[in-house]
Amino acid sequence: MTLRFSDVCIDARDVRALASWWAAVLGWPAEDTDDGDVVLRSPEGAPDWLFLEVPEDKTGKNRIHFDLTPDDQQAEVDRVLGLGARHVDVGQGDESWVVLADPEGNEFCILSAQD
CATH class of the missing domain: 3.10.180.10 (2,3-Dihydroxybiphenyl 1,2-Dioxygenase, domain 1)
Structure with missing residues (x-):
């Protein structure tokens, strides 16, 4: 079995705003994807962070x-x-x-x- 941990997917109401905020926190570059999502490119060896648009607000405590x-x-x-x-x-x-x-x-x- 061969798997590679490539992305951490993060749901967001406003993908550009949240990705921009995390880009400022981490110092990673943000790029728009062809699907309208935004990806933060991580340093070598770490997974990228992919921000996916969702219609609902977050509710409850994170599980991860x-x-x-x-x-x-x-x-x-x-x-x-x-x-x-x-x-x-x-x-x-x-x-x-x-x-x-x-x-x-x-x-x-x-x-x-x-x-």
Whole structure:
């Protein structure tokens, strides 16, 4: 069996806005696809992120989320909040990671910096 992990597919009401937001967060280039979707091209070895338009808003907590590891956790939390993320309480309690949500409400974590 041969499979290659090629894309993370993300549903969005506004694919261009959400893809542009994540492009600013990650520093990855965004490209329109022939289907009207938007893809973020990841660095070598990581899957691309494909934003797919859907008619409905997100409801409920994500079943899968992204964990992002920074060099400086507080600096990245501040930067991403400045781009429009918001703090989210998903029942995490007092932990070393920070749970945030993107402009469409998708939760993700910024972990502690690793040495």
